[in-house]
Amino acid sequence: MIVSLIAAVDSKNGIGLNGIMPWGHIKEDMQFFRSTTTGYPVIMGRVTFESLGSKPLPKRKNIVISSSINNDLKYDNLFFDNSFEDVLSKLLLEKYNQIFIIGGESIYKKALDYADSIYLTHINKDYNCDRFFPEVDKSLFNSSILKSFIYNDINVDIVEYSRKKIVQ
Numbered sequence: 001m002i003v004s005l006i007a008a009v010d011s012k013n014g015i016g017l018n019g020i021m022p023w024g025h026i027k028e029d030m031q032f033f034r035s036t037t038t039g040y041p042v043i044m045g046r047v048t049f050e051s052l053g054s055k056p057l058p059k060r061k062n063i064v065i066s067s068s069i070n071n072d073l074k075y076d077n078l079f080f081d082n083s084f085e086d087v088l089s090k091l092l093l094e095k096y097n098q099i100f101i102i103g104g105e106s107i108y109k110k111a112l113d114y115a116d117s118i119y120l121t122h123i124n125k126d127y128n129c130d131r132f133f134p135e136v137d138k139s140l141f142n143s144s145i146l147k148s149f150i151y152n153d154i155n156v157d158i159v160e161y162s163r164k165k166i167v168q
């Protein structure tokens, strides 16, 4: 099972400010996120889930990590769990080819060591964020730029980082 992290980051690795993404709606990034994650399970923290309007993303199994289970929300594709590691084990047993970790800071930190690949949309501006993507040891990953574009006069690069295979 391929474990992938996907995030948009600013020039200081910021991912959020006051519970939202401060750069607004970047159409190309939203399209990339949707096409990359659709069909696969997505795992997120409770704060990120609430930033999505407390609704699951369509056509994906949504798993929300929280210390409290919310039974009020009834969606076929929404599940709550209180342990990130238990979620990984369960998805492995369910034989998914790939899963996506979609934030926020607390969940990216837990997931980084398990990451086979990381998709980062680099937005070349500082938004004074209060939440950050964890430091990635770039020597452990190969990188390739998938797409570059300009958003509101800002350079944006979507980069895939693939963990290097250890040759024995």
Ligand SMILES: NC(=O)c1ccc[n+]([C@@H]2O[C@H](COP(=O)([O-])OP(=O)(O)OC[C@H]3O[C@@H](n4cnc5c(N)ncnc54)[C@H](OP(=O)(O)O)[C@@H]3O)[C@@H](O)[C@H]2O)c1
Pocket (backbone or CB within 6 Å): 006, 007, 008, 009, 014, 015, 016, 017, 018, 019, 020, 021, 044, 045, 046, 047, 048, 049, 051, 065, 066, 067, 068, 082, 083, 084, 102, 103, 104, 105, 106, 107, 108, 131
């Ligand atoms: N730029 C991007 O691509 C991107 C993507 C996603 C999110 N974000 C941003 O990231 C920010 C949110 O990040 P965050 O770190 O504040 O929140 P978060 O990771 O989304 O959610 C934190 C919550 O997850 C639950 N949680 C985390 N670890 C847990 C554990 N070990 N056991 C049980 N529950 C656990 C807790 O929920 P309970 O309090 O319910 O127990 C905790 O309060 C927002 O600003 C959001 O916009 C950005």
